[in-house]
Each structure stands twice: as C-alpha cells, then as structure tokens.
Amino acid sequence: MSDMITLDHIDLTFGRGTVNEVPLFRDFHFSLRKGQFVSVVGSNGSGKTTLLNLICGTLQPDRGEILLNGSPITKLPEYERMKNIGRVFQDPLKGTCGNLTILENMSLADNKGKFFGLSRAVSRGVLDRYRTELESLKLGLEDKLNSKVGALSGGQRQALALLLVSMTPVDLLILDEHTAALDPNSSETVMELTDKIIKEKQLTALMVTHNLRYAVQYGDRLVMMHEGGTVKDIEGEEKRATTVDDLLSIFNTISIECGN
Amino acid sequence: MDIFLGLLTNILEEGFIYGIMILGIYITYSVLDFPDLTVDGSFPLGSVTCAAMILLGVHPLLALLVSFLAGAAAGVVTGFLHVKLHISNLLSGILTMTALWSVNLVINSGKAMVPYYDMPTVFNGTLANLLPKGYGVLIISFLLVVAVKLLLDAYLKTKSGLCLRATGANPQFVIGLGKNPGRFKILGLAIGNGLTALAGAVLSQQSESASINSGTGMVVMGLASVILGLTLLGRVRFVRGTTAVLVGCVLYRGVLSAAMLAGLPTNYLRLLMVVLFIAALLLNNTFGKKGAKRA
Numbered sequence: 001m002s003d004m005i006t007l008d009h010i011d012l013t014f015g016r017g018t019v020n021e022v023p024l025f026r027d028f029h030f031s032l033r034k035g036q037f038v039s040v041v042g043s044n045g046s047g048k049t050t051l052l053n054l055i056c057g058t059l060q061p062d063r064g065e066i067l068l069n070g071s072p073i074t075k076l077p078e079y080e081r082m083k084n085i086g087r088v089f090q091d092p093l094k095g096t097c098g099n100l101t102i103l104e105n106m107s108l109a110d111n112k113g114k115f116f117g118l119s120r121a122v123s124r125g126v127l128d129r130y131r132t133e134l135e136s137l138k139l140g141l142e143d144k145l146n147s148k149v150g151a152l153s154g155g156q157r158q159a160l161a162l163l164l165v166s167m168t169p170v171d172l173l174i175l176d177e178h179t180a181a182l183d184p185n186s187s188e189t190v191m192e193l194t195d196k197i198i199k200e201k202q203l204t205a206l207m208v209t210h211n212l213r214y215a216v217q218y219g220d221r222l223v224m225m226h227e228g229g230t231v232k233d234i235e236g237e238e239k240r241a242t243t244v245d246d247l248l249s250i251f252n253t254i255s256i257e258c259g260n
Numbered sequence: 261m262d263i264f265l266g267l268l269t270n271i272l273e274e275g276f277i278y279g280i281m282i283l284g285i286y287i288t289y290s291v292l293d294f295p296d297l298t299v300d301g302s303f304p305l306g307s308v309t310c311a312a313m314i315l316l317g318v319h320p321l322l323a324l325l326v327s328f329l330a331g332a333a334a335g336v337v338t339g340f341l342h343v344k345l346h347i348s349n350l351l352s353g354i355l356t357m358t359a360l361w362s363v364n365l366v367i368n369s370g371k372a373m374v375p376y377y378d379m380p381t382v383f384n385g386t387l388a389n390l391l392p393k394g395y396g397v398l399i400i401s402f403l404l405v406v407a408v409k410l411l412l413d414a415y416l417k418t419k420s421g422l423c424l425r426a427t428g429a430n431p432q433f434v435i436g437l438g439k440n441p442g443r444f445k446i447l448g449l450a451i452g453n454g455l456t457a458l459a460g461a462v463l464s465q466q467s468e469s470a471s472i473n474s475g476t477g478m479v480v481m482g483l484a485s486v487i488l489g490l491t492l493l494g495r496v497r498f499v500r501g502t503t504a505v506l507v508g509c510v511l512y513r514g515v516l517s518a519a520m521l522a523g524l525p526t527n528y529l530r531l532l533m534v535v536l537f538i539a540a541l542l543l544n545n546t547f548g549k550k551g552a553k554r555a
Contacts, residue, residue: 093430097426097429098430100422116422118415118419
C-alpha cells in the first residue's frame, strides 16, 4: 500500500431529499501516493473544497470509504483524523491562536499527538530550537517569541501556521487555498516556504488553489476538477510541460460546454 | 473613621468571597467565550451542599471541597447539554440552573433557609482565633481567594490550560492538535461552576446559614465584575486577567455599598446591579473592545 490517502467509490449529494438536491460525487475516486505533492485546481463548485472536507471529516460521504496511510478513517470524527493530518486554512486566523504568544502556539503544536496534562506548557529547553525554526521563516519572528500572535500580519500568521503544522510528523499536509487571502508579496513568500518545508520534511501534500501559476510551478502532480470529477490528472514530464495557458484553455472549453 | 473602616472591611470581605466566583466566571465567559447562566444555580448549590456537610459533622475545609465538586458536576451537566446534545449555550445554562433549584431544595430538606449557628467553619477555627479580632473574615477570605487565583494562574500555563484558552479563541486550532474542543469546554464549565459553588460555600460558612435564594443575580454581578475589571486593567501589561477581574469585583461591591450608604433603599439593589452592568458594558464598548475578551 503506497497510497497515503485514498477515496474509494465516494457518493455525496448535498441537500438529499429536498428540492435543492445537488449530486456532487458519483463513484468518485482519488488517491495520492506517499511523498507526492499535488495541486488541485478547478472552478467554484467543482468539488475541491468538498474533497478536503471529506478527508478531514467535516463532511461525511453518503457511500464509499476513505483510507489514510492504509487505515480507514471514514467513521472517525475530525479531531481524531487531525492527529495524522496538518491543515492550513485560507483564513490566517484559523491556523494560529491569536490570544496566545508565538512561544505558546509553538509549544502547543509541538505537543500534538501527546497528552495535554498538567505539566508546564512552555519549557525553557526548547527556546533555542524554536528560535532556529522561526529564523528559517526569515520574517524576524525569532525576536518576538513572547508577542501575541494576534499582533502579527496575515502573512506572518500564515507562515507561522505552516511552521506549526509541520512541527510534528504528519501523514498528510492539507493546504486549503492557503495563500488566497494574502497580498501578492506575502503570498509568494508563503508559497516558497511551503515548497521548502514539503521538500525538507518530505511531506505528502494536497494543495487546493485558484492560483494556476502556483499549480503549474509547484508540486509534482496536477489535478483539475469539474462538477465532482477529475478532468485532468497529470504528473512527471507531462506536468512539467504544462503551462498556465494550457490550463486556461481547458477552463474555457469546460465553460463553453456548460453554456456559459 | 470607624464606620468608614468597617465599611471598607465589609466591601473587601464580600469582594474576596464573591471574587472566588468571579475567577470561575472569568474562565467561562472570558477564556471560553461561554456566557454561562448555570451560575445562578451553582452558587446556592455550593451553599446548601456546604450546610449539609457541616451538619453531618464534616470538616469545614472538606465541606468546601465537596461543594466545589458539586458545582463542577453542575458545570459538566451544562457542558454535556451544549457539547453533546447541541443545545445553545444560553439555553443549556438556563436548563441546568432551573433544574438545580429542585436539587438545592432537596439538599436543603425543602427549606429555603438552613442555619447552622455555632457549628465549626473556616471562620471560627483555630486559625481565626490567632487573627486580630474583627479582621478574621477579611484575612481568611483573602487567603482563600489568593490561593484559588494562584492555582488558576498556574493551571492556565499548563498544557491543558493552554488548550482551554485556545478552545475559547479558536476551536479549530484545538481540532488541528487532534484534540476535542468539546472536552475542554466541559472542563472549563466544570472549573467555572466549581469555583462558583465554592464561593457560595464560603459565603455560607461566613453567614453560618445556607439559603437557596442566594444565587439570584449572580450572573449579572459576575459578568459585570469581569467586564469592569478587564475593561479597566485588561490591557495593562503585567496585570493578569485573574487579577483584573478581582479588582473589578471589589470595585463593583464598593459601588453597591456606596450607593446603600448614600441612602438607596434596599429594594432598588437589583435595579442598581443591572444599571452597573450596563455601565460596565458601555465602558467596555467605548474603551475596551479587546480588553474584555483578553484571556
């Protein structure tokens, strides 16, 4: 079993039994090999976010099974699945805790997977290691260990969120349009950082993005989704040869087919 | 001068005893962002539980501990209703508070008031005899509230405490850690209502009686003190939230006492409590925005 995540025979219909019934997935299949970094693109309503929600457990499929690193997780609640998954959200406020300091945020993230009991959360022995990790972000956060995270900019918070989810080993890193809410500069910084962390820690990553350039430039596989199915799934040489214009033309063809 | 000193002692005594509850409400309202109405029922629960224990001949300190546990159990019920049965936070509190009325009556043997004069309490034990006359209650209640505050401060720095603070501010972050934020909500409500019941028990030992009516208005008083304290001191560096809310509590009791001294008829007390609450809210909306939500 070399797949890190597998979605098998997934059926999902929104608003079942109502007049607004919208079938999205019909016998949908998706899998991601260990160590692969896939970018998923697609128009609104194509099922990208739903795919992430199914993996994380915020949504339950009507039928089908989801496997993470070989074990079924379909019936597990979200917080159980997150023990082995790291997720960075579009909203920079979600991935960090604004009322706690950088040091406290890192101490919590560092303890992921362990017991949260009555021992002191912040120990002195970790300070140097945390500083080194923050230095790698190149945002000057290493001098602000005791600042509240709420005082940081969106870009800084998102970079920190990335660092937090990669502090403990996870099976899968989920990037949920994580650069979409940032200004172009911060967006670029966070994306480069993402790539660096994924390579250094050899993570399996699933990135949903609306930025076609990122999808082309980063990762070793590209998936385009449309109306609950994959219309393009390329990797290797074929992926490297694909340009933003190629993707745009597929987008346009799909739109014309739909009568827009 | 003597009258003034007596009044001041009185304000501080009440401020310290109710302060134990204020620390609990700080946990639920400010740290967990949960407006908990259970308080009106868990305060007298502590009071009647303590009376029942004392009358059974239990040591006064053990009686306080049992009262804390009774209050914590009430908090768990509210948390269960909210987290597991998905009832809204306000309604969960109202339901538990209403149910507690019956529980309190049963514990109090169906009586509204159970006196236990001349029974041993923390205020008439060996420690009290060593203290200067007239200041026993003041010093003992101060020691109690400081002990609770220091324990709470220490707890909020533990791994569990940090998770509790994260739960109120960003439950999604706690999920990301692979932890169930619902558990921490229930834990926070247990601490909050445990401390509320503890305050009720201490007040009961001080007055040597238990009244099932002692809880009315506790939510309003508690929230007003928390908001007042955090608005005034919430953004001052090096002042902890737990210190700020205790100052808020003493100030609040002080204003109430001052109004009574100025000749306000007792009948207007509840009205004044609400006016003060609204004043604290307005103050917070004007100056404090971030202050009151600071954990």
